[in-house]
Amino acid sequence: MADEHTNRASFGIQAEYCTAMAAPITARVSRVLGTALSRDSRTGRRVLDWPGEPVADALVLRLVGGFHALHRRGVAALAPVFTGAETGEARVAAILQQVVAAHDGDLLPWLDGPPQTNEAGRSAGLMTGILHLARRYGPRIEVLEIGSSAGLNLLVGRYRFDLGGVTFGPEASPVEIRPEWRGPPPPDAPVEIVSARGVDIQPLDLLTDRDAERLQAYCWVDNADRQARLEKAIAMVRAEGVDLAQGDAADWLEARLAEPQAPGVTRVLMHSVVWQYLPQATQHRIAAGMQAAGARATSDRPVGWVMMEPNRNLHRQEVRVLGWPGDTPMQLVALTHAHGAWVEACAPPYESRAYVMRED
Numbered sequence: 001m002a003d004e005h006t007n008r009a010s011f012g013i014q015a016e017y018c019t020a021m022a023a024p025i026t027a028r029v030s031r032v033l034g035t036a037l038s039r040d041s042r043t044g045r046r047v048l049d050w051p052g053e054p055v056a057d058a059l060v061l062r063l064v065g066g067f068h069a070l071h072r073r074g075v076a077a078l079a080p081v082f083t084g085a086e087t088g089e090a091r092v093a094a095i096l097q098q099v100v101a102a103h104d105g106d107l108l109p110w111l112d113g114p115p116q117t118n119e120a121g122r123s124a125g126l127m128t129g130i131l132h133l134a135r136r137y138g139p140r141i142e143v144l145e146i147g148s149s150a151g152l153n154l155l156v157g158r159y160r161f162d163l164g165g166v167t168f169g170p171e172a173s174p175v176e177i178r179p180e181w182r183g184p185p186p187p188d189a190p191v192e193i194v195s196a197r198g199v200d201i202q203p204l205d206l207l208t209d210r211d212a213e214r215l216q217a218y219c220w221v222d223n224a225d226r227q228a229r230l231e232k233a234i235a236m237v238r239a240e241g242v243d244l245a246q247g248d249a250a251d252w253l254e255a256r257l258a259e260p261q262a263p264g265v266t267r268v269l270m271h272s273v274v275w276q277y278l279p280q281a282t283q284h285r286i287a288a289g290m291q292a293a294g295a296r297a298t299s300d301r302p303v304g305w306v307m308m309e310p311n312r313n314l315h316r317q318e319v320r321v322l323g324w325p326g327d328t329p330m331q332l333v334a335l336t337h338a339h340g341a342w343v344e345a346c347a348p349p350y351e352s353r354a355y356v357m358r359e360d
Contacts, residue, residue, distance in 0.1 A: 002054055008034045008046060012052035014061065018314050021338055023222040025084045028092060029061050029067060041104045046111055055312070056276050058115050061218065066110030067096070069217035070103055077102075082221045083344055114277050116204055117218045118149035120233040121226065121340025122308055123156050124179040124271045127188050128163060128334045128343055129306030133266055135187035136323055137302040139148040139206050140194050140265045145276025146249040146286070148198030150206050150215050151242035154232045157193025158240070158338030163343065174232045177336070178267045182344035186334075197243040199263055200251040206237045249278060250285035257293045261301045266323075267293070270310040273317070273338070275355065283357050295359075307355065308336060319343075320353055330354050 011034025018027035024041040043063070050059055078120055080086035081095055100107060130141055148154060160173040165179035166188050204211040212234055216236040219230050245252060253269065261267050269290060275283065297303040305322040319334040330348035336343045 001005040001011065002050055004048045007050045007054050008037075009061065010034075010059050014064075014105050014269065017315060017338075018220070018222075021341075023220045025082060026064060026220045027090065028087070029064055029081060029096070031138045031303050032089050032092045033063065033096060036096050037100070038097070041100045043100055043104050043107045043111070045115075049142050058277075061115040061117070063107065063110050063212075065115050065218045066107040066282040067099065068221055069110070069213065069244060070099065070106060071221070072106070072213065072217060074244065075099065075103065109176070110157045111203060115147040115218045116200075116202075116215065117273070117339075118152045118215055119206070119219070119226070119272075119339050120152045120155070120159065120175060120229055121179065122338075124158055124161070124163060124177050124340040124343050125317065125319045125334060126153060126159055126272060127156060127177070127308055127346065128310070128336075129319050130191060130268060130304075131163070131166070131187045131189050132321045132331075132333050133268060133304040133306065133323050134191045136326075137266045137299075137304070138264060139190040139192045141191060142194055142262070142265050143198075143262055144253060144267065145196065145197040145198035145231045146200075146253060146269070146271045147277070148200045148203065148242075148244050149258070150204035150211065150234075151237060151244040152230075154196040154198045154242040154244060155161065155216075155236055155240075155272075161175070162344065164179035165228065177340065179340050180342035181357055182342060183334075184263075184347050188346055192271060194262075195243075195295040197256070199244070199245045199247050199249055200245070201248060201274060203244050203246050206234050222340065242347055246281070249274075250289070254289050257289055263300045266302040266304050268306055273310060273332040275307065275309045280357060283355075287347050287355065287357075290322075294322075297324035301327060305330070309355070310338070317352065318354070351352055 008215040015027045024258050039045050071082040122221035160169040162178040164185040181200050293303045303324045308319050317336045322330040329352040332346045332353040
């Protein structure tokens with residue numbers, strides 16, 4: 001169980017992440033909140049008495065999302081903070097304390113659930129992993145995504161990609177995923193996403209203004225390019241739709257894995273920045289389900305697993321790939337920026353890096 005010191009320290013940890021990802025405004029807000037919060041508000045008390053593990057629970061990002069939402073709604077006091085006009089931390093602290101006092105009831109609900117930073121740019125890392133499976137098993141891919149949030153990465157077959165000069169996807173797509181590429185190019189393998197389905201315990205419905213606003217609030221104010229891409233991706237979901245269900249990740253995946261699999265299609269589980277939020281029992285069920293599906297896999301009906309998940313010790317995201325049939329262990333094939341700004345491909349021989357189970 002955490003204590004006040006641990007909960008306050010988590011704000012500094014998040015600030016380091018933000019600094020590493022070129023988000024100085026969000027870093028400043030995170031850092032200052034760690035000392036500015038007090039027990040004078042319900043929001044402050046709940047944060048300081050947070051019972052869980054604050055970093056794993058993304059406590060800081062929950063609260064920062066609430067402040068960003070208030071800024072987007074036009075709370076004038078926050079304008080100098082979120083535009084970067086005010087950089088003095090004492091003044092920023094005073095402003096944030098003023099806003100907590102005035103908007104305690106608006107901020108408190110943002111602590112109720114984990115942030116859903118659904119980011120289309122993460123498709124760069126996920127698609128890098130899919131390319132490795134396409135080279136191994138063939139181009140036709142059936143995507144099963146857990147923790148889909150609003151479903152932006154379910155559009156993976158409808159985005160235009162340029163990954164280190166390897167281009168594919170609809171040329172007329174409104175969204176182009178073109179990260180800074182580092183290292184060797186990815187496998188130049190043809191890819192056809194034949195279907196993409198997803199699940200989330202609490203999916204966002206982008207047909208509603210409320211959920212669209214929520215998603216935009218979790219997109220850091222520092223990143224104008226991300227904001228612009230997010231608006232385009234939201235428009236794509238509204239125009240074309242996605243196959244997104246509400247439910248438990250393990251329940252849903254087990255049901256999907258039990259369905260008949262078309263010949264010549266690789267069934268791929270993918271997820272990004274979700275594993276840490278899953279209870280240990282859920283993680284074990286998913287891993288067991290994938291191992292069982294892998295044991296049944298054939299050359300005509302392969303199974304794959306692509307994940308983009310954080311290595312918190314190294315402040316980076318890692319793209320890992322596992323496929324069946326075959327005895328190749330899960331491989332670390334790329335590192336990537338948390339929001340897809342860059343991808344750094346690893347060169348073979350690939351490091352073996354298994355998924356890490358959560359310890360509840």
